[in-house]
Amino acid sequence: MDDYARAELIAVIRQVRKRWRTKLAIRGAVGFLVAGVLAIFALAAALDYFRFSPAAIFGFRFVAGALLLAAAGWFFARPMLRKVSDEQVALYLEEHEPTLDNTILTVMAEPGDRAASPALVRRMIETAVERLHAVEDGARIEREPLRKFSMAVGAVSLVALALFAFGPALLRQTLSALFVLSRSVEAAAPYRIEVKPGDATVPKGADQAIAATLSGFDAADAAVVYKKGAESSYERVAMLKGEDGSYEGLLFDLSDNLEYFVEAAGVRSPVFTLKVVELPYVK
Secondary structure: OOHHHHHHHHHHHHHHHHHHHHHHHHHHHHHHHHHHHHHHHHHHHHHHHOOOOHHHHHHHHHHHHHHHHHHHHHHHHHHHOOOOOHHHHHHHHHHHOHHHOOHHHHHHOOOOOOOOOHHHHHHHHHHHHHHHHHOHHHHHHHHHHHHHHHHHHHHHHHHHHHHHHHOOHHHHHHHHHHHOOOOOHHHHOOOEEEEEOOOEEEEOOOOEEEEEEEEOOOOOOOEEEEEOOOOOOOEEEEOEEOOOOOEEEEEOOOOOOEEEEEEEOOEEOOOEEEEEEOOOOOO
């Protein structure tokens, strides 16, 4: 086979393979975006089920990373790492451009021991290259798929942006909790309960008021959950909801140190300690 003519033919073959890989990459982007949006919906539902607890946020950050890596591997790495020989590209061209009439496959085959006139071989190659130029070097094979997949990428991206920007706040909270890694899992939780007095020292025998304010969510009721000493079990005291939406509860006649937290709609505040000491107080 004439070296110069073969080089020109191989150059066209490589262009076709490059455009084919570009099509695969854009098609993979569509699948990756769709899978990513569905994963965010699933992770949002899971985090809401666990009420965005720090442990859940910590665990699902790893789950989100694993899902993204798996999607990238499936939609990008798997098709892009596929080995495609020049002969396979020639067959691809022939299948999608019937006007080539098997000229590419014929000239790509090595003559081997066959006796062939160099002039005839050169003319066959020139004919193949001419036919490739006539079909825009195979560019029109991928033109329509590239257009469709590019439009699909744009459409999916716009829908995803609209959902995250104007959809349920739960989606934005999920994105912030999972992907803003500069924040601790405690700070990333959108559902919080602020408790007063928190850790405190109180006189023995006194009553202690507990106030709680919900942030990021609402609840029909709330309770103070406490226990006295490591061996005792937890007890609950219902809290009353005020007109401003905050809750108030009261622990009576404190005689021992105790740990407590406030719970509402499955969300828990941090655990606080009331230290009971012998101090004078007004009853």
